[in-house]
Amino acid sequence: xxxxxxxxxxxxxxxxxxxxxxxxxxxxxxxxxxxxxxxxxxxxxxxxxxxxxxxxxxxxxxxxxxxxxxxxxxxxxxxxxxxxxxxxxxxxxxxxxxxxxxxxxxxxxxxxxxxxxxxxxxxxxxxxxxxx
Amino acid sequence: xxxxxxxxxxxxxxxxxxxxxxxxxxxxxxxxxxxxxxxxxxxxxxxxxxxxxxxxxxxxxxxxxxxxxxxxxxxxxxxxxxxxxxxxxxxxxxxxxxxxxxxxxxxxxxxxxxxxxxxxxxxxxxxxxxxxxxxxxxxxxxxxxxxxxxxxxxxxxxxxxxxxxxxxxxxxxxxxxxxxxxxxxxxxxxxxxxxxxxxxxxxxxxxxxxxxxxxxxxxxxxxxxxxxxxxxxxxxxxxxxxxxxxxxxxxxxxxxxxxxxxxxxxxxxxxxxxxxxxxxxxxxxxxxxxxxxxxxxxxxxxxxxxxxxxxxxxxxxxxxxxxxxxxxxxxxxxxxxxxxxxxxxxxxxxxxxxxxxxxxxxxxxxxxxxxxxxxxxxxxxxxx
Numbered sequence: 001x002x003x004x005x006x007x008x009x010x011x012x013x014x015x016x017x018x019x020x021x022x023x024x025x026x027x028x029x030x031x032x033x034x035x036x037x038x039x040x041x042x043x044x045x046x047x048x049x050x051x052x053x054x055x056x057x058x059x060x061x062x063x064x065x066x067x068x069x070x071x072x073x074x075x076x077x078x079x080x081x082x083x084x085x086x087x088x089x090x091x092x093x094x095x096x097x098x099x100x101x102x103x104x105x106x107x108x109x110x111x112x113x114x115x116x117x118x119x120x121x122x123x124x125x126x127x128x129x130x131x132x
Numbered sequence: 133x134x135x136x137x138x139x140x141x142x143x144x145x146x147x148x149x150x151x152x153x154x155x156x157x158x159x160x161x162x163x164x165x166x167x168x169x170x171x172x173x174x175x176x177x178x179x180x181x182x183x184x185x186x187x188x189x190x191x192x193x194x195x196x197x198x199x200x201x202x203x204x205x206x207x208x209x210x211x212x213x214x215x216x217x218x219x220x221x222x223x224x225x226x227x228x229x230x231x232x233x234x235x236x237x238x239x240x241x242x243x244x245x246x247x248x249x250x251x252x253x254x255x256x257x258x259x260x261x262x263x264x265x266x267x268x269x270x271x272x273x274x275x276x277x278x279x280x281x282x283x284x285x286x287x288x289x290x291x292x293x294x295x296x297x298x299x300x301x302x303x304x305x306x307x308x309x310x311x312x313x314x315x316x317x318x319x320x321x322x323x324x325x326x327x328x329x330x331x332x333x334x335x336x337x338x339x340x341x342x343x344x345x346x347x348x349x350x351x352x353x354x355x356x357x358x359x360x361x362x363x364x365x366x367x368x369x370x371x372x373x374x375x376x377x378x379x380x381x382x383x384x385x386x387x388x389x390x391x392x393x394x395x396x397x398x399x400x401x402x403x404x405x406x407x408x409x410x411x412x413x414x415x416x417x418x419x420x421x422x423x424x425x426x427x428x429x430x431x432x433x434x435x436x437x438x439x440x441x442x443x444x445x446x447x448x449x450x451x452x453x454x455x456x457x458x459x460x461x462x463x464x465x466x467x468x469x470x471x472x473x474x475x476x477x478x479x480x481x482x483x484x485x486x487x488x489x490x491x492x493x494x495x496x497x498x499x500x501x502x503x504x505x506x507x508x509x510x511x512x513x514x515x516x
Contacts, residue, residue: 004269006264007265012265016265037266047408064280064281065280065283066276066282066334069328070255070329070330071271071331072256072271075258086385092460094380095266095380096263096266096272096273097270120269
């Protein structure tokens with residue numbers, strides 16, 4: 001069984017296509033200025049439909065993290081222990097990633113990270129993060 | 133204002149490893165026992181609220197259950213709000229009888245998650261609640277999502293691993309007084325600290341059980357409750373709050389909708405947290421209960437951990453809580469896990485809790501949490 005891969009839809013296609021080009025993009029509301037991720041059809045703050053896509057610098061910090069020792073699926077068992085983090089990007093949106101190139105013991109809240117793109121078995125790479 | 137709804141019957145089945153059990157069978161057994169507890173017959177039930185099942189899923193579970201029981205209710209729906217389901221069923225049932233739509237509503241849950249599916253399958257099925265595109269590709273599970281909450285909560289409020297372990301130990305202490313509980317052997321803080329790591333900072337003993345079991349309650353209109361057998365327990369106040377579904381979309385990792393849902397329930401009941409004599413609060417993980425106790429306002433931020441180590445949740449503590457042993461040590465079989473909390477609150481208020489009875493409680497608080505602290509439903513129950 002392979003890992004769950006992102007299946008883009010009409011709302012998220014732009015995001016995943018941008019990942020292929022090495023950009024992490026989030027939505028920005030032209031009406032009220034709210035930034036949001038994951039992508040939605042409308043703004044979660046003002047419910048307006050006029051959304052823009054902006055690129056993130058890819059820089060941020062660890063907002064929270066966990067070191068997984070018990071994988072939920074067979075396909076992740078070879079990876080344990082792996083780090084799941086919620087990262088806060090400079091532009092004010094948060095995203096889930098795996099933290100790579102790091103000793104799990106040294107991860108802490110506030111740790112500076114940068115986003116990179118990791119190939120998958122599918123068409124689209126996954127945004128991931130590593131210490132910077 | 134309409135007279136308050138009354139819980140007239142409660143029951144739960146054997147819990148833990150119930151060989152040969154089925155989801156429908158557990159629901160039917162709990163339903164029949166709750167109706168009998170009320171002194172009613174199944175034919176008196178005119179409303180049925182079901183939950184969901186992992187082992188016998190169906191698009192229309194409430195119709196399936198009614199058909200299996202041989203009843204034809206005039207109102208029937210299934211409710212799905214994860215761990216908040218049971219409280220949401222009671223809230224909905226209370227609204228139905230207070231509105232005059234039903235007289236006696238059966239709210240029933242049950243699943244054989246332990247013997248009906250492997251532990252791996254149960255964990256995998258639960259991981260599907262993760263966001264398909266933005267969480268599941270990262271190997272998220274329900275324990276990992278709560279672990280993300282735990283890590284941030286510990287960072288912001290000085291909660292320690294020992295505080296979390298204290299929650300597990302307090303629940304086991306309660307379960308040891310409950311002959312029906314799935315886990316009754318004593319545990320220490322050290323046992324929790326040495327148990328298998330699941331997703332840091334959570335270890336095996338920080339996590340709820342996987343169980344078979346069913347539970348049901350009958351909620352009756354105030355006038356209809358006069359025909360029933362036992363002292364009725366009034367549904368004094370109910371509340372709900374829903375802030376997100378996925379942990380990446382949660383507005384906060386430390387402040388949750390239980391604050392608003394409980395405030396609504398307290399306000400409708402005309403009471404405050406300080407008035408509560410016994411609480412039965414969703415404890416899927418040790419962090420779940422700790423975060424809820426502090427978000428609801430039973431304890432100030434950062435104070436629940438030390439208080440629990442000092443015995444605050446014990447029978448004679450400041451807030452006797454999860455007196456049956458909770459999801460951590462009594463049992464957790466899906467939506468029924470939350471219904472065990474409701475059943476226990478009613479038993480405490482009736483004085484039927486035997487060796488784990490709190491002295492003469494007048495008011496109980498029950499809370500359910502679904503998803504990753506996403507959906508919240510609170511009840512304030514009182515002696516009639």
